[in-house]
Amino acid sequence: MTLSISGNIPQGRINVIDASDSSNIRLSLPKDPGTPFFAWYNFRVSGARGVPLTFVFEDIGASVANRMDNRDDVEDAWTNTGPLVSEDGETWFRVPAVSDGETWTFSYTPKGDLVTFAEFPPFGPERDQALTYRALKDPDVRLEVIGQSVQGRPIDLLTFGTPGPDKPNLWITTRQHPSETQGGFFLEGLFDRLLDPYDAAARVLREQAVLYIVPNANPDGNALGLSRANAAGANLNREWESPDPERAPEVVAIREQMLARGLDFFLDGHSDNELRCNFIWPSENVPTWTPDRWDIFRTFETALDAASPDYETGHPYPGGAAPAVADLGMAWNWVGAAFPKSLSVLLEQATKDTTLHPMAGQGWLPQRARGLGRDIVPALLAVVPHLSRQGRAEPY
Ligand SMILES: [Zn+2]
Missing domain, CATH: 3.40.630.10 (Zn peptidases)
Structure with a gap:
């Protein structure tokens, strides 16, 4: 089976930098065209049933630097949380992730042939x-x-x-x-x-x-x-x-x-x-x-x-x-x-x-x-x- 990662799905969004190593899949978040805005991700992964996967978002530092004003006392978006995951497109659960301020890393082993990761479940x-x-x-x-x-x-x-x-x-x-x-x-x-x-x-x-x-x-x-x-x-x-x-x-x-x-x-x-x-x-x-x-x-x-x-x-x-x-x-x-x-x-x-x-x-x-x-x-x-x-x- 070949690992496949795609943001070309309804309301999808992701950049794949390098998926050649399933234990270090490098991803980034595309900006809204012509704007500094990015945060949303929603992508599917297939061809990895039973394969332990580790994903790394590389541009978290830029996201944190881009925060709204007056949020110094508030935890940033990437700390103490993780992506939502679905293996049937309908029920969603959260897996933990780790932020070091620059990158955001999470791991998951798909039970089936298709799994979706998103910031929050899409509403397309x-x-x-x-x-x-x-x-x-x-x-x-x-x-x-x-x-x-x-x-x-x-x-x-x-x-x-x-x-x-x-x-x-x-x-x-x-x-x-x-x-x-x-x-x-x-x-x-x-x-x-x-x-x-x-x-x-x-x-x-x-x-x-x-x-x-x-x-x-x-x-x-x-x-x-x-x-x-x-x-x-x-x-x-x-x-x-x-x-x-x-x-x-x-x-x-x-x-x-x-x-x-x-x-x-x-x-x-x-x-x-x-x-x-x-x-x-x-x-x-x-x-x-x-x-x-x-x-x-x-x-x-x-x-x-x-x-x-x-x-x-x-x-x-x-x-x-x-x-x-x-x-x-x-x-x-x-x-x-x-x-x-x-x-x-x-x-x-x-x-x-x-x-x-x-x-x-x-x-x-x-x-x-x-x-x-x-x-x-x-x-x-x-x-x-x-x-x-x-x-x-x-x-x-
Ligand atoms: Zn809003």
Whole structure:
């Protein structure tokens, strides 16, 4: 059997430097074209049943040097964690890895002829399509194509319920950053509840509010297996203040719909490969912030904490405090600034694990991301009475 390693799979990504020695397979992580961004890997290995394999990622030092600001007190993405592995494409488990600050090394002996390694399980275009078709089995869910990506892929908006003057508009977007596939699994869990007519919290939520959901805010990046960029090399979550239609048509499309339909609540779904928690935070440093927003945020946070032990209150903003001057290029901040009566929240899901209730040897997994998605329903229901109705954008 010949050892074969390939990133040419759906949402795949890897560079093979040298695979001639199965005990020292040298790999690196390709950058998103035209950007400094890299972190995502997803590749298959075949022809190694029963063969002990050791993989070495060679460019971890550059990744660590490229970290976000204010993370000095936070463990980097490669320390005390390992890749997720699947031998059936569906169930995933984690194997340990060792970082020396420059390289990242892990070993695994495949039981079968095909095994996949990934930063987090992929959530590729076919899974997106299945998620959308599933939602559309409910006649009260509507799909509209609100724009096109750089490469012409449709930007889908799903609407749960019928808008009305007494109903707040709740917006959820996920996966502006394509490697943060946790967002897709989160929506699978959210839809588990929203589509269950006998789930009381979901039923009442859908009676009292309208949900606008953009399941995949960066379909090109997702299809191409990128880390943080779209096909034009833009980090979409820095483009929200004045998006360029050529460079960030995805943001232009979503913003236009928020402005046209109104917005009272926004959750922007991300994930973080360093933090050991699921983290939420309101846009407290935008120019139009008012202290009463804290009360509404605390209502939301308290309900989420009660619903899910995988959400832990008390984790501070990484580095100690949100930047005193908000970057209005970020979706949650632009929304918080432009819709001053709304509550706009950033969600960062874990990649490694949580600290309070960790799962040894497994860490954060799609099953847990789905659980968090299900448990967001009572938190949304709790916050509805405190939200504005049909909030409109105002100058900031
Ligand atoms: Zn992100």
